[in-house]
Amino acid sequence: MRVLLISLLLALATAVGAAGTAMQEFDDPALRARYQALTAQLRCVVCLNSNIAESGAPLAEDMRHLVAARIRAGYSDAEIKDILVERYGTFVLYDPPFSMATWLLWLGPAALLLVGLSIALMVIYRNRRTVAEPAVRVDHERVARLLEESDSAEEHRS
């Protein structure tokens, strides 16, 4: 009974979610493609990490309406993004421009990769040097002396 209830609620939840993200209607397939691309690149500002195409939040719905209306009115993608950035800041873009606030975001991964690579190279270089050195330092004088001793011992026996 409980399982049935839970699955029913889940089904209802998906239905509600789907209703929230109802597609805007476009006759022109080119406009529809632009709409889909744009809404996928714009962040829903109230839902922490989902784009406005997928979000069921009322504000995302408003933003989708706005994007659709501006596309129909002949605005370019850049102009539509500018309108949203003016109001919500670059936070609204999933592909934020390089700036004072975002340099760490853009350069961080590359910097971390460089640090990792240099550590890896250091470790490899160090290991190669230790392998090149003999595991046991050979005391040539002592070897010669021991050999001599054993030779003389053998001579002595014979």
Added chain:
Amino acid sequence: MRWQQIVPITVVVLLIALLGYGLTREPGKLPSALIGKALPEFNLPALDTDAPRLTSQAIAGQVMLVNVWASWCVPCRVEHPQITRIALAADTPIIGINYKDTRPAARQWLNQLGNPFTRIAYDEDGQLAFDLGVSGVPESFIVDEDGVIRHKIVGPITPEIMTEEVLPLLQRLQQEAT
């Protein structure tokens, strides 16, 4: 300890410090894009159907608090006593933006809790709220004499925010203006 041991420990400690600092931040709070910019132009009907329309020109030229609210918004109810206290304490108008509401519900809310607003615009489809970059209600803006947005409060104005941010800034702006 050899440096080979010290380095990883230092890195881990720094990482923990960084992540711990991250926990104290609120990622849901947007840095406002509108601070330092002019209040957007608007022309909206008043909540009171008998009152004249509210325009940006009509309210320009004075220090004010602009408060976006709705009768269906629970935190607005929490915030209401502070708005009332600001109305009494500060000598500045409070402009209410009634956001995606219905007139009867908004009126009933004001009758029940009191009306601290100097004037209220009725933003039925949320156009002005969108121009203000509002992501939820309540949100409040402190506007200076030149019509420039100087401060934004996301979420309800708590008693602390009121005494530490809102009232001092309103007072300072008022002094600058005179």
